[in-house]
Amino acid sequence: MVTRLLGSVILLITMMPVWAVDQLSASVDKNPVLVGEYFTLTIEANGKVSGQIPDTSALSGQFVTSPISTSSRTSIINGSMSSTTSWQMQLLSRKAGEFTIPSFEVAGQQSRPIKLKVLAREQDGEAQQNLFIKTTLKPDTLHVQQAALYTVKLYIGQDLLDGQLSAPQMQDAQIAQLGKQSEDYEIVNGRRYMVVTREYLVQPQKSGTFTLEPPIFNGQIREGYRRLAVSAMGDNIEVEVKPIPDTYSGTWLPSELVNLSEEWQPSDQAVVVGTPITRTLTLTALGVTKEQLPDIEVPDVDGFRTYPDETDRKQMTRDGRVISQLIASYALLPQTPGTYTLPEIKVPWFNTVINKVQYATLPSRTLEVKADPNQVSVAPAPFIEVPRQTDTDSKPQVVVQNAEKTWLDWALLASGYLLWLVTLVIWFLTRQSKPVKGKAPEQTPVTPDETQAMQQIKHAVKAADLAACYQGLKALAHAQGHVQLHTWRHQLSQELQNEIAKLQGALYSAKQENVDLVLLYRLLAAQHKQIKNSKKQHLEPLY
Numbered sequence: 211m212v213t214r215l216l217g218s219v220i221l222l223i224t225m226m227p228v229w230a231v232d233q234l235s236a237s238v239d240k241n242p243v244l245v246g247e248y249f250t251l252t253i254e255a256n257g258k259v260s261g262q263i264p265d266t267s268a269l270s271g272q273f274v275t276s277p278i279s280t281s282s283r284t285s286i287i288n289g290s291m292s293s294t295t296s297w298q299m300q301l302l303s304r305k306a307g308e309f310t311i312p313s314f315e316v317a318g319q320q321s322r323p324i325k326l327k328v329l330a331r332e333q334d335g336e337a338q339q340n341l342f343i344k345t346t347l348k349p350d351t352l353h354v355q356q357a358a359l360y361t362v363k364l365y366i367g368q369d370l371l372d373g374q375l376s377a378p379q380m381q382d383a384q385i386a387q388l389g390k391q392s393e394d395y396e397i398v399n400g401r402r403y404m405v406v407t408r409e410y411l412v413q414p415q416k417s418g419t420f421t422l423e424p425p426i427f428n429g430q431i432r433e434g435y436r437r438l439a440v441s442a443m444g445d446n447i448e449v450e451v452k453p454i455p456d457t458y459s460g461t462w463l464p465s466e467l468v469n470l471s472e473e474w475q476p477s478d479q480a481v482v483v484g485t486p487i488t489r490t491l492t493l494t495a496l497g498v499t500k501e502q503l504p505d506i507e508v509p510d511v512d513g514f515r516t517y518p519d520e521t522d523r524k525q526m527t528r529d530g531r532v533i534s535q536l537i538a539s540y541a542l543l544p545q546t547p548g549t550y551t552l553p554e555i556k557v558p559w560f561n562t563v564i565n566k567v568q569y570a571t572l573p574s575r576t577l578e579v580k581a582d583p584n585q586v587s588v589a590p591a592p593f594i595e596v597p598r599q600t601d602t603d604s605k606p607q608v609v610v611q612n613a614e615k616t617w618l619d620w621a622l623l624a625s626g627y628l629l630w631l632v633t634l635v636i637w638f639l640t641r642q643s644k645p646v647k648g649k650a651p652e653q654t655p656v657t658p659d660e661t662q663a664m665q666q667i668k669h670a671v672k673a674a675d676l677a678a679c680y681q682g683l684k685a686l687a688h689a690q691g692h693v694q695l696h697t698w699r700h701q702l703s704q705e706l707q708n709e710i711a712k713l714q715g716a717l718y719s720a721k722q723e724n725v726d727l728v729l730l731y732r733l734l735a736a737q738h739k740q741i742k743n744s745k746k747q748h749l750e751p752l753y
Contacts, residue, residue: 232256234319236311238301242327246426246443248300255316258282258293264314269301272309274426276300304423304443306330339401340367340431343444345378345424347412348530349466349497353452353562354417356464357497357532360385360410362425362444365396365403371437373429375406380423380449382416388527409527411499417453421446455560458567461504463559465495466531470506470557470570475700480578486707487542488519488696493557493570494535500525503536504557513550513579515543517714519696539696543711544579551576659689664738671727676716679727683710683734706733 233256240249253264259282269275282295303309303326311324344363352358364375378385388409396405414420424444430437454462475488491506500523510516519539526533544550555572667682687698699707709730715723 232319234314234316234321236314236321236324238311238324238326241324242329243303244329244441245303245306247441248302248428251299251301251311253297253314253316253321255295255319256292257295257317258284259295259317262316264297264316266299266314268312269299272303274302274304302426303328304426341365341427341440341442343424343427343442345444345447346530347422347447347449349562350447351450351452352412352414353464353560354415354454355413355462355498355502356562357499357502358412358449359388359527359530359532360412360422361530362408362410364406364427364442365398366406366431367401367403368440369432370404371430371432373427373440375408376426378410378412378423378425380412380414380420382414382418382420383422384411384413384415386411411532412449413499414449414451417451420449420451422449455565455567458558458560460558463495463498463502463504463557464562465497465559466561466563468493468495468557468559468568468570470494470555470572472572475696479576480580481544482580483544483547483582484704484708485544486696486699486711487544488539488700489542490537490539491555491572492535492537494533495559496531496533497562498534499532500534500536503534506536506538506555506557508540508555509553511550511552513544513546513548515545515711515715517541517543517711517717519714541696541711541714543708543715544577547579547581549576549578660686660738663689664735667731667734671731674727676713676725676727679730680713680717683713686734702737703733706730706737709733 234253236251236253238249238251240247243249251269263278263280266275266278276299278297278299280295280297282293284291284293286292306328309326309328311326313323314321342365344365346361348359348361350358360378362375362378377387388411391406391408394405394407396403408425412422423446427440427442429440431440432438471492471494473490473492475490476485481487489508491508493503493506495503503523505521508516517540519541521539522537524535524537552575554574557570559568559570560566561568663682663686666685667679670676670678670682684695687695690698692698699710702710709726712723712725713727713730716725
């Protein structure tokens with residue numbers, strides 16, 4: 211037993227020199243290489259290395275680098291064991307010239323430096339005809355946080371097997387791809403190319419002069435029975451970024467064009483007290499994102515209650531420009547009759563074409579609020595003085611004045627009561643004598659979304675949850691085919707519109723509103739039942 215253990219220790223001692231690193235080398239698979247073309251750097255150590263990785267941080271200043279992959283292998287030949295550890299990474303140069311890959315050190319061993327030559331793309335004209343990239347930036351002169359559209363087109367003139375297109379890069383800028391890439395075909399100099407197009411949104415965050423570095427394509431094409439590696443890179447674009455002017459105040463909005471418009475519903479200049487008015491404002495701007503559009507402040511007007519409704523933001527690209535929109539709706543509820551002037555609304559923005567501060571403006575608007583003709587004022591009842599009872603009187607005194615007039619009053623009261631009884635009897639008999647022909651027509655079934663929305667409102671009313679009730683109203687409007695609440699609200703009864711306006715006021719207005727959720731639900735249920743009954747179909751039998 212001791213002899214076997216001693217033999218194992220001797221064997222380990224004799225094998226240890228094989229495990230030590232006795233040589234370290236570095237090599238590249240291509241030299242020279244093209245600008246924008248990936249090549250592989252391999253660092254290899256003869257001997258087994260445990261937990262050590264060469265320091266390659268010096269390469270990031272000259273090349274675009276990939277993560278390092280590690281592999282090792284061990285072989286035994288004629289009783290002799292050998293181990294090899296390799297590290298590989300992909301490198302790419304965006305500039306032409308001569309570079310030096312430095313030496314690396316692992317376990318006390320160093321590799322030799324490598325002289326690398328990078329050729330410009332113009333020296334590879336034939337490859338340029340088969341595969342090339344075109345880029346455009348609109349506009350090419352920007353202000354801080356101004357959005358530009360960067361378009362990349364990859365032209366492929368051969369059968370593509372696979373490939374990868376990297377993202378553009380620019381210091382101190384936010385770059386985001388817009389949507390998905392598109393594929394099409396174009397004829398260039400009499401040759402047919404497949405064109406892959408990508409669009410990016412570029413927003414510089416600092417002023418100065420920057421270089422927008424284009425994407426780089428690396429892939430493989432088929433040429434006969436061979437697979438050939440190919441690469442392509444577009445041209446750099448120098449971008450001048452101007453700072454925010456010191457004289458500008460307010461939310462920074464750099465654009466080529468900004469427009470502010472409005473829409474009223476109803477559009478009449480004269481409205482009735484208690485009638486809700488929907489005011490929809492639309493702010494449109496070029497060269498900014500939808501997140502950059504400022505919220506529109508609508509000033510309060512005495513005599514009106516203002517409730518914010520829905521806000522929507524959109525963004526699109528058209529003719530090489532980024533277009534953004536902010537759509538905000540407000541509900542105005544007039545309280546008292548009179549003539550009111552709504553003040554103008556101004557949104558400051560910076561015109562990047564003429565380098566000047568401008569304002570998107572809505573002029574003031576005059577509205578006439580009329581009294582509700584349905585509300586009839588009732589004259590106050592005459593005051594009748596009752597003789598006061600003195601302490602000496604043991605019984606109240608009954609004063610009878612004009613006995614003939616009192617008898618006439620009783621007669622009128624009796625006739626009115628008799629007329630009410632006759633009306634009640636006629637109504638009861640009419641209800642009991644409805645004609646029935648066959649089976650009653652079936653009602654058009656209510657959609658599940660409408661039923662679910664009504665249940666949501668009912669639960670919210672029981673829980674006295676104003677926000678949940680409002681969300682239920684929006685869900686009911688959407689279930690009945692209306693995108694926005696205010697368009698659906700105008701189809702309801704006036705009383706129900708007023709209760710919804712009170713709910714909006716309680717949620718969004720600084721003024722305290724007393725909301726009767728039970729009354730709102732009853733009115734809504736009655737309205738819903740009326741709409742449901744209107745869908746009944748009275749069809750006569752065909753035979």
